[in-house]
Amino acid sequence: MKLEVRAQRAGQSLARWLAPLTFTDWSAARVTAELTRAVVAWGVAHGWRVRREVPSLAELPGAHPDRSGYLDVVCERLDGPPIAIEIDQSEKPWSARKLLVEADSGVVPVWVRWGEPPSGTVPEPVALVVFVTTCRAVGPTRRRLYSRTVDQHPQPSAPPAPATEQPPQHAPTRPRCRATTKKGEPCPIDARPSGLCHVHDPAVQCGRLTRKGSACTVPTGGGPCKYHQDQSQSEPAPPLPPWLPDVS
Incomplete structure (x- = not known):
């Protein structure tokens, strides 16, 4: 699947x-902290390992040459590349640069921007999450407070599925080997017609010895495996002296 x-x-x-997050008259620091908490909860709800203030996965240097740049939130997954998330109130070129560098190293880049709707464009493949809030200034110091209601910003709906799309069909489960591993767990390798995998079925193993002296378990239809066949072809036996008969 493409990174974009x-x-x-x-x-x-x-x-x-x-989208359901609402509040009234919060400071900028409190909004950023709550958005960070919600992003962490999103990653945890997906079963991922979530960390905050993580050094750049692409080893991007920070403001000081001897220090790495930091990412706001990183979600590490077993079924895909990690997700790097930056959370900003304003359009920071440094955040865009960090996410682009992470994307070049294969990390999924996501940029959460809150406050006023962004006016500029976000470079691909960075995904932009817009979290719009309203602002008012209060008191003699004109302190800025931020609010958000669901009525003003309804929850985005999932993209509708095409009318011609068929319901997903589950692929038939493939039979697994009936043997157990050395740890006593079911063997995860697909079974052969004999009911065993190539590791547990000696009839389909090479049978030769590896360099470490253990039996080669490469699957074959009988006889040596491709590796040993290629090896025997690449290293032919030396010719016999003319005074010795060839008895092969």
């Missing part, structure tokens, strides 16, 4: 997660 598609899917999912 992964980023857009992550951004749409995160936008739906953040």
